[in-house]
Amino acid sequence: NAGVMQNPRHLVRRRGQEARLRCSPMKGHSHVYWYRQLPEEGLKFMVYLQKENIIDESGMPKERFSAEFPKEGPSILRIQQVVRGDSAAYFCASSPLGTSGSWLDTQYFGPGTRLTVL
């Protein structure tokens, strides 16, 4: 059973370009969470999605950032017109449970995508 997969693992973009980060949850998991980790900081929640639904996007910046989790295929975190401050590690996690019950105990993280904006 493959774990959570993220690609690319490393992404370099120039200011103003678009970044697309992909996340395939573990088999059987229908809940996906995106986090951002700036250097020397903790993970910050960005968005929680189920298939075809955004459940909680309260952690997403208001502009340039969007996320989706289509019926088929991976979840996508899209950052438009990237700026240097977007450079960070972006982690995706999946869980078979939603945000009820002990979902944190069953949340598995992917290896992350390290975005560098030049």
Place this chain on the structure above:
Amino acid sequence: RKEVEQDPGPFNVPEGATVAFNCTYSNSASQSFFWYRQDCRKEPKLLMSVYSSGNEDGRFTAQLNRASQYISLLIRDSKLSDSATYLCVVAKDSSASKIIFGSGTRLSIRP
């Protein structure tokens, strides 16, 4: 004041030593507490949940002090493989957006 605070370290201790670190949280309504481990440039992995009564998993012991609003992690007989960053995680409720990660305490075990 940060919602979850940790001493960033690094803690540099010899193999076999016992090491402990704390994490303080500001929201007295917090309900769930966890310790995660994160190796350099890797993803975080759940180390253990922290229960009110305290809990132990092998060489690792976690404690919760609600009155003083801190949780602790004790590692006995430390191994070289324990070298990592330990993240304290506090949840106000079960909402994903209410999960707060500390910035971590770096631990380095030397031979």
